[in-house]
Amino acid sequence: MRIPGYIPFAVGALTALAAGWAAFPHAIYQSRRQPVDFSHKVHTTTAGQKCDDCHAFRADGTFAGIPTLDKCAGCHAAPMGTTAAEKNFIDQYVTPNREPQWLAYARQPENVYFSHITHVKLGGMKCETCHGSEGDTDSLRPYQQDRISGYSRDIWGRPAAHSAFRTEGGMKMDDCVDCHRSHGLTHSCLDCHK
Amino acid sequence: MTTTRRNLFKLTGGAAVGAMLTPAPWRLITDSALWSENWPGIPRPRRGEVTFQFGNCSLCPAGCAVRARCVANQPVSLAGVAAHPLSHGALCAFGIAGHHLPYHPGRLKSGPAAEANQAVRAALGQLRGAERCAVLDLRPGRTASWTYRRAMAAIRNGVYLAPAAPIAINLAAAKTVFSLGAPLFDGWGTPGNVIAARDHFRLIQAEPVESRTAIMADLWLPIRPGSEEALALGIANLLLKEKKIAGLPAGFADRLREFPPTMAAMHSGIGEQQIAALARELQDNGPVLVLGENGSPYAAALNLILGAPGRTLVLRREAPVPDDWKKAAPVADLASVPDGSIRVLLIDESATGEALPWSAIQSKLAEKAVVVTFAWSKEGYGRQAAFTLPTAVYPESLDDIPPAVDSPAAAFRLSAAWVAPPDGVVNPADFVAGLAGLAAKDALQERAAAIRKSGRGSLFVPSSATSTPARDVKPDDFWKMLQAGATWIDDLDANAPAPKLDVPALPAGTASSAFPLVVVVTEPDTPALVSPLLSKVYQESNLRLAPESVALHPSDARACGLETGSRARLETDCGSVAVNVTVDSDVPPGVVQVAGGPGIRKICGASSRARVVRS
Numbered sequence: 001m002r003i004p005g006y007i008p009f010a011v012g013a014l015t016a017l018a019a020g021w022a023a024f025p026h027a028i029y030q031s032r033r034q035p036v037d038f039s040h041k042v043h044t045t046t047a048g049q050k051c052d053d054c055h056a057f058r059a060d061g062t063f064a065g066i067p068t069l070d071k072c073a074g075c076h077a078a079p080m081g082t083t084a085a086e087k088n089f090i091d092q093y094v095t096p097n098r099e100p101q102w103l104a105y106a107r108q109p110e111n112v113y114f115s116h117i118t119h120v121k122l123g124g125m126k127c128e129t130c131h132g133s134e135g136d137t138d139s140l141r142p143y144q145q146d147r148i149s150g151y152s153r154d155i156w157g158r159p160a161a162h163s164a165f166r167t168e169g170g171m172k173m174d175d176c177v178d179c180h181r182s183h184g185l186t187h188s189c190l191d192c193h194k
Numbered sequence: 195m196t197t198t199r200r201n202l203f204k205l206t207g208g209a210a211v212g213a214m215l216t217p218a219p220w221r222l223i224t225d226s227a228l229w230s231e232n233w234p235g236i237p238r239p240r241r242g243e244v245t246f247q248f249g250n251c252s253l254c255p256a257g258c259a260v261r262a263r264c265v266a267n268q269p270v271s272l273a274g275v276a277a278h279p280l281s282h283g284a285l286c287a288f289g290i291a292g293h294h295l296p297y298h299p300g301r302l303k304s305g306p307a308a309e310a311n312q313a314v315r316a317a318l319g320q321l322r323g324a325e326r327c328a329v330l331d332l333r334p335g336r337t338a339s340w341t342y343r344r345a346m347a348a349i350r351n352g353v354y355l356a357p358a359a360p361i362a363i364n365l366a367a368a369k370t371v372f373s374l375g376a377p378l379f380d381g382w383g384t385p386g387n388v389i390a391a392r393d394h395f396r397l398i399q400a401e402p403v404e405s406r407t408a409i410m411a412d413l414w415l416p417i418r419p420g421s422e423e424a425l426a427l428g429i430a431n432l433l434l435k436e437k438k439i440a441g442l443p444a445g446f447a448d449r450l451r452e453f454p455p456t457m458a459a460m461h462s463g464i465g466e467q468q469i470a471a472l473a474r475e476l477q478d479n480g481p482v483l484v485l486g487e488n489g490s491p492y493a494a495a496l497n498l499i500l501g502a503p504g505r506t507l508v509l510r511r512e513a514p515v516p517d518d519w520k521k522a523a524p525v526a527d528l529a530s531v532p533d534g535s536i537r538v539l540l541i542d543e544s545a546t547g548e549a550l551p552w553s554a555i556q557s558k559l560a561e562k563a564v565v566v567t568f569a570w571s572k573e574g575y576g577r578q579a580a581f582t583l584p585t586a587v588y589p590e591s592l593d594d595i596p597p598a599v600d601s602p603a604a605a606f607r608l609s610a611a612w613v614a615p616p617d618g619v620v621n622p623a624d625f626v627a628g629l630a631g632l633a634a635k636d637a638l639q640e641r642a643a644a645i646r647k648s649g650r651g652s653l654f655v656p657s658s659a660t661s662t663p664a665r666d667v668k669p670d671d672f673w674k675m676l677q678a679g680a681t682w683i684d685d686l687d688a689n690a691p692a693p694k695l696d697v698p699a700l701p702a703g704t705a706s707s708a709f710p711l712v713v714v715v716t717e718p719d720t721p722a723l724v725s726p727l728l729s730k731v732y733q734e735s736n737l738r739l740a741p742e743s744v745a746l747h748p749s750d751a752r753a754c755g756l757e758t759g760s761r762a763r764l765e766t767d768c769g770s771v772a773v774n775v776t777v778d779s780d781v782p783p784g785v786v787q788v789a790g791g792p793g794i795r796k797i798c799g800a801s802s803r804a805r806v807v808r809s
Contacts, residue, residue: 010208012206012207012211015209019218020212109228110232148222148226148228149228
């Protein structure tokens with residue numbers, strides 16, 4: 001049977017389109033699990049904590065980022081519940097005093113300067129504006145790392161396929177520029193890439 | 195259905211076109227670009243605890259207090275210490291980027307220390323008659339300087355050579371500062387101290403170009419290039435009309451007669467009436483301080499006439515030293531050493547200071563002289579020395595910083611040692627002490643103990659921004675606090691006599707017609723001090739002259755028959771060198787701007803006038 005000349009071309013094109021739009025955006029990222037199954041929701045609702053109780057500013061205005069084990073051990077010196085995650089946390093980290101190797105979704109590369117205090121204290125921004133509704137989640141999502149550049153998915157890469165429909169703010173360069181532009185603020189290269 | 199080669203090509207072509215309409219190829223390109231910036235071979239700053247450490251910058255004699263932000267004990271940014279009584283929180287551009295210096299591409303990390311030691315010892319064993327072993331110290335007044343002096347006292351025919359220490363200036367006591375082109379706000383003295391004192395004095399700046407100092411002056415006198423001496427003599431002429439001042443050099447009165455105010459006005463381009471008003475102001479609005487080029491006889495003469503000694507020029511005590519150090523070799527001037535008499539010369543240029551032209555040093559060297567220089571970069575005397583031994587650089591070395599010229603009281607502070615030096619570096623003081631069999635490892639601590647024992651002065655602690663009388667600090671704590679960035683500041687000596695102001699002999703002649711252009715060196719003497727990042731940006735922007743090139747005003751270039759790109763010879767009374775010419779209307783008429791380069795430095799080091807001749 002003789003097939004029309006355009007069919008192989010169309011098959012090739014459709015296959016590439018499907019792979020490029022559906023498979024590639026997943027394949028480019030490597031998923032890694034966080035060391036501890038942490039629930040923000042339990043801490044913000046049951047324990048009644050606020051973001052800055054753990055993600056605090058230091059006395060000099062710099063942002064401490066992810067809390068260290070000392071901070072966690074302040075409450076979790078002994079198990080606070082009977083869940084497997086709690087037992088794992090106490091046994092693996094608190095008791096041997098071993099720092100969990102958290103994978104920071106929001107860590108910017110070395111060539112980016114970002115000041116939390118400028119945005120939070122001076123700009124009056126809420127954490128959710130950039131970090132999304134992280135505080136309401138019951139478990140930590142996998143950390144997705146670009147296989148080539150090594151950057152976190154949260155901070156690098158234009159949204160492709162389904163992630164194009166993401167509505168909350170983000171921590172990619174385009175998000176920063178869009179926000180600055182919409183607020184009539186300057187956004188020169190050297191503001192962040194000093 | 196058959197698979198033909200044509201169909202395979204069509205399938206591949208379709209796949210290629212389809213792929214171009216997906217994010218995949220574009221993302222792979224950008225990700226690969228990012229990977230190339232972050233590949234594993236690129237060094238990364240360590241992550242760790244953020245801490246703050248205090249210290250003092252030793253890049254220049256100002257010794258400004260520094261607060262370093264460290265990540266995992268690695269300094270990542272430097273800033274001033276606002277409450278510091280000497281530096282008042284200021285830090286210059288070099289100081290802010292000082293922590294880059296250990297990674298400078300011109301950095302020396304290893305050198306022939308054993309060979310140098312052997313050669314020096316052999317030469318010392320062969321000293322004949324009056325042949326000397328000398329140490330040339332570019333930054334005298336340090337504890338290391340005392341080690342050199344003690345070592346030279348213990349070595350046969352040892353001589354300690356250092357530039358003469360300038361008389362200390364009490365800027366806070368000045369009501370009027372008359373500057374003959376001195377760069378008061380361009381890095382002179384301790385920048386923070388000058389800025390802090392600025393509100394209390396009236397500044398009159400006589401300078402051909404509108405420099406930063408000129409901009410910040412209360413009155414800028416745009417004199418003609420090279421006419422500082424004419425203006426000074428014109429003012430002195432008016433001030434001395436009916437007065438006689440002891441201490442003025444021979445020939446001063448004769449020179450004054452050559453320069454009545456009319457002549458001064460003609461040379462400087464400043465009106466005769468303005469010169470007269472200036473003289474009146476200097477006389478009536480004292481205490482006055484006159485600043486000129488280093489060693490300017492005209493500035494010194496005006497200071498003497500206006501009664502600056504004891505008021506704005508003060509005698510500063512030195513920080514105490516242990517009693518057994520006082521049997522040390524005296525400080526000698528290079529000019530006092532007979533020509534051809536130095537068999538072993540050890541030059542410490544690890545701490546920058548006033549460099550002497552090599553031609554002045556070379557004439558003092560004996561036949562088969564062994565010259566060893568201690569330096570952290572390839573710049574400097576290393577080009578002439580037989581051995582260049584690498585030293586630690588700020589902020590690797592623990593060394594003390596003598597007080598700056600604008601510090602009326604003695605001070606003792608230690609430079610920061612926040613970064614571990616490479617294994618191959620040599621401590622110059624230990625090297626020289628070893629030749630004399632001295633133990634000088636703990637010299638800094640011994641001197642600190644002597645200062646504490648004297649009970650004089652107070653200790654400023656930067657972490658708490660407090661000053662405590664030194665006698666109230668425990669001896670052990672005193673040393674620990676100094677290591678943590680504290681500064682000991684001596685009490686002002688209320689009974690100190692006025693310093694004796696030696697006005698140097700006046701140079702013969704004024705503006706020479708043979709050398710009609712005034713030399714303006716646009717590069718610092720120690721370019722290696724500049725952070726490589728600053729230097730790269732600056733060079734790539736084409737904002738500075740390339741080495742071995744000069745810039746002239748269009749009118750001067752025309753007079754010499756030169757244009758941009760011409761090859762010419764720059765001639766001074768010290769020699770000549772081939773240069774490239776740039777014509778620049780921003781260069782004032784009568785000035786030749788010269789850039790760095792060994793040839794230019796050699797002939798312009800001791801000469802302020804030149805001519806440019808087409809080659």
